[in-house]
Amino acid sequence: MLDSQALRSxxxxxxxRLAARSFSLDVAGFRAIEEERKAVQVHTQELQAVRNQFAKxxxxxxxxxxxxxxxxxxxxxxxxxxxxxxxRLEGIQQRLQDFMLGxxxxxxxSVPPGNSPADNREIRKSGTPRALxxxxxxxxxxxxxxxxxxxGSATKIAGARFVLMKGLLAxxxxxxxxxxxxxxxxxxxxxxxxxxYLVNAESMRGTGQLPKFEADLFAVPxxxxxxxxxxxxxxxxxxxxxxxxxxxLESLPLKFVCHSPCFRSEAGSYGKDxxxxxxxxxxxxxxxxxxxxxxxxxxxxxxxxSHAEEILKRLExxxxxxxxCTGDIGFSAAKTYDIExxxxxxxxxxxxxxxxxxxxxxxxxxxxxxxxxxxKPELVHTLxxxxxxxxxxxxxxxxxxxxxxCGIDIPLVLQPYMGNLKAIEPPP
RNA sequence: GGAGAGGUGACGGAGCGGUUGAACGUGCCGGUCUCGAAAACCGGAAUACGCGCAAGCGUAUCGUGGGUUCGAAUCCCACCCUCUCCGCCA
Numbered sequence: 001m002l003d004s005q006a007l008r009s010x011x012x013x014x015x016x017r018l019a020a021r022s023f024s025l026d027v028a029g030f031r032a033i034e035e036e037r038k039a040v041q042v043h044t045q046e047l048q049a050v051r052n053q054f055a056k057x058x059x060x061x062x063x064x065x066x067x068x069x070x071x072x073x074x075x076x077x078x079x080x081x082x083x084x085x086x087x088r089l090e091g092i093q094q095r096l097q098d099f100m101l102g103x104x105x106x107x108x109x110s111v112p113p114g115n116s117p118a119d120n121r122e123i124r125k126s127g128t129p130r131a132l133x134x135x136x137x138x139x140x141x142x143x144x145x146x147x148x149x150x151x152g153s154a155t156k157i158a159g160a161r162f163v164l165m166k167g168l169l170a171x172x173x174x175x176x177x178x179x180x181x182x183x184x185x186x187x188x189x190x191x192x193x194x195x196x197y198l199v200n201a202e203s204m205r206g207t208g209q210l211p212k213f214e215a216d217l218f219a220v221p222x223x224x225x226x227x228x229x230x231x232x233x234x235x236x237x238x239x240x241x242x243x244x245x246x247x248x249l250e251s252l253p254l255k256f257v258c259h260s261p262c263f264r265s266e267a268g269s270y271g272k273d274x275x276x277x278x279x280x281x282x283x284x285x286x287x288x289x290x291x292x293x294x295x296x297x298x299x300x301x302x303x304x305x306s307h308a309e310e311i312l313k314r315l316e317x318x319x320x321x322x323x324x325c326t327g328d329i330g331f332s333a334a335k336t337y338d339i340e341x342x343x344x345x346x347x348x349x350x351x352x353x354x355x356x357x358x359x360x361x362x363x364x365x366x367x368x369x370x371x372x373x374x375x376k377p378e379l380v381h382t383l384x385x386x387x388x389x390x391x392x393x394x395x396x397x398x399x400x401x402x403x404x405x406c407g408i409d410i411p412l413v414l415q416p417y418m419g420n421l422k423a424i425e426p427p428p
Numbered sequence: 429g430g431a432g433a434g435g436u437g438a439c440g441g442a443g444c445g446g447u448u449g450a451a452c453g454u455g456c457c458g459g460u461c462u463c464g465a466a467a468a469c470c471g472g473a474a475u476a477c478g479c480g481c482a483a484g485c486g487u488a489u490c491g492u493g494g495g496u497u498c499g500a501a502u503c504c505c506a507c508c509c510u511c512u513c514c515g516c517c518a
Contacts, residue, residue: 041478045487052487055499059446068498075498246438375457377475 001100001364008034017106020113020326030099037092044089047082051075101211105361107326108298108335114325120338121325126309127318129342130400137406138345139398140276143169145406146426149277160274161266161281163391168424172397172410173284175417177259177390180286180311184387188307190257190288195237197260198228203240206366208332208358215267218281230263234287235384242291243366246377252370253300254291257387259284277391278350284390290383291368294360297381298335301357305337308353308387314413317396318342320349334359339388341396352392355385 007014007030015025054075061068112121143149148169154162165173184190198220204210209217209232218230231237238256247254262285273279288307292300305321312319324336333356340349363369363379372378401409408424415422 038478041487045478048487049485051498056447058498062446072498079498375473 001361002103002106003360003364004096004100007100014106018104020111021104021107021329022115022327023104025103026099033092033096033099037089037096040085040089040092044082044085047078047085050078051082054078098211101205101365104331105329105334105358107329108357108359110298110323111329111335112323112325115327116325117328119325120328121323123321123323123337125318125320126313127316127342129318129344132344132402132404134404136344136347136399137402138276138343139395141345142398142402142406142408146408146424148424158281161279163277163280168418168421169394171418172408172414172424173390173394175414176393176397177284177286178417179414180387180390180393181257181259183311183314184257184286184288184307188255188257188310190255190307193238193241193256193258195231195234195258195260197231197237197263199231199237199240200226200228203236203243204229206240206243206368207236207362208365209236212331216265218263218265231260232264233262233285233384233386234258234260235289238287238289239291239362239368239382239384240366242363242368242380242382244368246369246371247291247380249293249370249372252291252293252380253296254289256289257286258289259286259390261285277395280391283392286387286390288355288385288387292381292383293370294378294381297357297359297383301335301337301355301383304383304385304387305339305355308339308355308385311388311393312339312341312352315393315397315411317393317400319352330354330356332356332358332361334361337385339386341392343396343399344402345399350392352396353386353388356383358382358384 002014011025011027011030015027018025054071058068058071058075061071112119114120137145140149140151143165144151146169148166150164150166154164157164181192185192201210204217209229217232220228220230222228237260238258241256242254262283264281266279266281269279277283288304290300290304309319309321319339319341322338322340324333324338329336336354336356338351339353339355341352342348343350359381360379362382368380368382369377370380397411397414398408401411403409403423406426410418410421410423
């Protein structure tokens with residue numbers, strides 16, 4: 001959510017910056033509601049003051065034993081109008097709130113302008129795709145040849161966009177997550193957290209998934225009309241740790257890492273990435289979350305991104321870092337770096353991590369604050385990034401470390417997590 | 429799921445339906461005293477929003493939402509959460 005003060009004082013420049021991400025801010029609409037709000041609120045508060053004065057006088061008169069019938073009658077009359085106004089004000093404020101919740105974040109000035117992924121800017125590249133000496137197969141071919149990747153069973157059990165892994169491949173998947181957690185907790189200073197995978201609507205609103213993107217979520221009914229939502233990323237429960245909190249200045253930055261499953265309905269992605277386990281309803285991810293002092297957030301974004309990159313470096317997977325353009329950044333983000341890993345099976349770089357600074361956008365929704373240098377509560381800045389998506393990392397390893405016989409060499413750093421196994425061999 | 433107790437400011441803890449944004453204590457900040465500190469004493473301190481150039485004034489907030497009332501932290505209803513006991517359970 002944006003600062004409503006900023007919208008009031010300089011809506012034109014906000015609208016201009018939002019236009020860069022092809023969001024057209026309803027300036028006239030906002031002004032109209034805002035004008036109405038002002039008039040109604042001022043009048044309401046005046047009448048409330050009158051009511052309070054009457055109540056006070058009645059109390060005083062009563063304590064002196066005076067007759068208050070006249071005062072009470074007068075007060076009652078004044079209150080009739082008040083009740084109506086209060087109701088109207090509530091409606092206006094609700095509309096204003098709904099409006100604000102639907103406005104995306106303003107891109108940071110360093111975000112490259114553009115309308116489509118084609119305008120994203122490559123920032124740096126690391127590693128070079130190794131020469132295989134044979135035609136690269138994709139992970140589906142390799143996994144099925146190894147009989148360790150079973151899409152048929154997953155489809156039978158659940159449906160499309162699910163996968164079932166077996167044996168050493170399931171173990172490799174687990175090893176990848178363990179490795180990531182160890183690096184981030186032991187070397188990058190993150191505190192590991194285990195969190196609920198089902199969350200309430202307030203949490204989803206806090207990080208920006210609701211109210212706009214309900215269709216992307218899985219919901220579980222609960223009680224009369226309540227519901228839980230399955231987390232689409234650990235970002236949601238982890239960031240909401242600080243919702244409605246005032247954290248002490250000295251505890252910043254808070255750095256959390258969380259391995260969790262992620263559930264996405266992938267509504268609107270029909271036909272995209274239908275082959276393999278690139279786009280699934282359920283996948284594992286190791287997520288990095290930082291809660292920081294506003295003045296540090298862009299520096300921390302660079303740091304957080306480098307933490308994610310470090311995993312790819314140690315796995316010796318070629319990748320590049322891309323700054324998303326204004327038209328491609330997510331709803332809540334002010335700036336985003338995508339990290340894309342090289343997939344020989346597709347001869348392409350594919351997203352494996354997305355690292356974003358949300359500035360105060362999520363913090364304002366969550367009322368996540370710290371007590372500033374002057375002793376006043378101020379909004380924190382929030383950041384997060386995948387460090388990394390586990391399933392896609394597995395895909396990248398399968399494709400980059402494939403051998404001619406469809407065996408997979410195990411990256412050196414993962415061997416200790418695999419009982420020192422050096423490779424997964426194909427069955428005869 | 430059943431029975432009971434409870435949710436008040438940073439914390440502990442008061443609070444007859446009426447000058448209560450909320451006693452008292454602890455903690456915090458400033459000051460006096462002191463060579464300095466402690467103690468003691470004095471003073472100051474909530475959050476959000478609105479109007480205003482400002483000083484300031486106003487409104488809201490005692491788990492949440494409704495209701496009763498001229499007036500609700502105080503009364504009524506619903507819900508949420510916490511704790512204790514019972515049942516069930518990985």
